[in-house]
Amino acid sequence: MGADPGPPRGVLHQRLEQGTFEHARRAPSAALAMLVEHYWYVAWDLRGLPAQQQETLPHPNVHYVIEPGLTAIYGVHSGRYVRMLEGQRRVFGIKFRAGGFRPFYGKAVSTLMDSSMDASTIFGAPASRFEQTILASDSFDAMIDAAETLLLARLPPHDATVAQVSALVADIATDRSITSVEEIAARSGLGKRSLQRLFNEYVGVSPKWVINRYRLHEAVAQLQAGTPIVWSELALQLGYFDQAHFIRDFRKLIGRAPGDYARSQDRH
Incomplete structure (x- = not known):
């Protein structure tokens, strides 16, 4: 896999006032580099602490997010993204390169703006197994390996x-x-x-x-x-x-x- 893409931009609060927060990113393999910008992972532990608000300015990218109860493919978010962090959670995501989701989707990406879709629409039955693998894994590397396997199995024609x-x-x-x-x-x-x-x-x-x-x-x-x-x-x-x-x-x-x-x- 590639190196860490560097510090993220658009995160409005770079540190939590209390608790712990982890954010990691990793570039994809060469075979997916034209379609995927990077894989990302965030985790926080605020057990016994007040909920804290995180805000970001999303980039012009589609994301495939794996999180209990919220797993989906999300289109570009037009406004400021606001999320209340509470308890303990882990989230894994695939950030497609700008334009990189279009070959998978097969139609105008603007139809996904400010909305989401079930991942099985694009990736079929393997999407459910992929989600289970991610949620059961404690290793960012293992999550990336599972994502690469899923994407390479559905690799669209070159565009x-x-x-x-x-x-x-x-x-x-x-x-x-x-x-x-x-x-x-x-x-x-x-x-x-x-x-x-x-x-x-x-x-x-x-x-x-x-x-x-x-x-x-x-x-x-x-x-x-x-x-x-x-x-x-x-x-x-x-x-x-x-x-x-x-x-x-x-x-x-x-x-x-x-x-x-x-x-x-x-x-x-």
């Missing part, structure tokens, strides 16, 4: 468009200079409407959504780093026309103004 879409989304995520749909359209060689249809079919959200989400990911990362920030400069750097628009978008998605969020990170 060259997946690589094109994944590369465009990766460019948006890593290149801070991309702040408009026109810029990504120019890189792709597609017109804006063709680009929007491509993202609707393969990613599940629009290119504008992806750009907005990743520039807010960048804003969160900078605030978490604790470095001094000039709000007007940060807004311009992220492609906003003015500070007011940046604060409005940040507040709408994060649930608080940038300054309030920065102060909450200082307290933690």
Whole structure:
């Protein structure tokens, strides 16, 4: 398997105030690298402690999640994901690469936005056995091995468009200079409407959504780093026309103004 993909982005509370929390990620094998971004595992132990709220800004990816009572394939979540953590739990997930679930699904990934589906719809009877294996395992490595076996047995025909879409989304995520749909359209060689249809079919959200989400990911990362920030400069750097628009978008998605969020990170 590949190495740890590095620290996650978009997790709004990086530490629990009490209890223990574990988060691990691992890249897939070479045979699945064009379809799967990574496998992930989270576990927490808050027994005897108050429940704690965790919030994330989801990426433009489909996830196959294994958790008692909540196992399903989840489409892109458009808003902030909020989860109350309590008791003791373990969760395993497969994060498909942007565009990587489309060959398994066979239709527009946008039809899964903000919704979920039974995994047996895609993987048949082996999905139930896979869930049982994951829930019975105490080893992240063993969980990954089971996931690889399941996916390789249902490996879809090669789709060259997946690589094109994944590369465009990766460019948006890593290149801070991309702040408009026109810029990504120019890189792709597609017109804006063709680009929007491509993202609707393969990613599940629009290119504008992806750009907005990743520039807010960048804003969160900078605030978490604790470095001094000039709000007007940060807004311009992220492609906003003015500070007011940046604060409005940040507040709408994060649930608080940038300054309030920065102060909450200082307290933690």
